[in-house]
Amino acid sequence: AVVSTKSTAAAEAGIEMAQYNVAWLCQEFELRYKIDRCSERYYRASALNGHGPSQSITGNNLYREGRYRDAAIMYGEAAGNGVDEGLFGLGHFSRYGVPVGVVTINSTSYYFGPKPNRTLTWTLWSQCFHMGSDAAVIGCGIPLILEFIQTITLQTITCVIVPAFVAVFSLSFWLSRRV
Secondary structure (H helix, E strand, O other), rough: OOOOOOHHHHHHHHOHHHHHHHHHHHHHHHHHHHHHHHHHHHHHHHHHHHHHHHHHHHHHHHOOOOOOHHHHHHHHHHHHHHOOHHHHHHHHHHHOOOOEEEEEEOOEEEEEEOOOOOHHHHHHHHHHHHHOOOHHHHHHHHHHHHHHHHHHHHHHHHHHHHHHHHHHHHHHHHHHHOO
């Protein structure tokens, strides 16, 4: 047997932490012995019972299946339970314009439409970063830095290069008319 009978019985009885533990054990055995979908079943059950890390893992599984709306709801639940990966996942949706509609984190609702939303991405990843765990600082800090660099690059192009080009073009046009 992959998992002890007592652990499985507790998981089947709906005990959240037992479901998470059985899911983790299944995940380890799935990798070694190619057991299919054991962990997904118990992570999902644990997620539905409100366990934040399981909600995040279930969100990842749903994302891989292409079920983005369901993944976003799980990420929102995970974020509401203080799991930084939930905020990161939602930030990914806003960054790339994955249209999943309205997702509520605690009592705040966010709209994820079909266009990228840098402000929302920055908000979510900043909240994730400020959670303070090592995973949050690295997982959300690096994308925040990259977003900042990209924003500076776009601002540089629109605020410096484009006006300089217009000025040079105008000057050359003016000089060509004087000759």
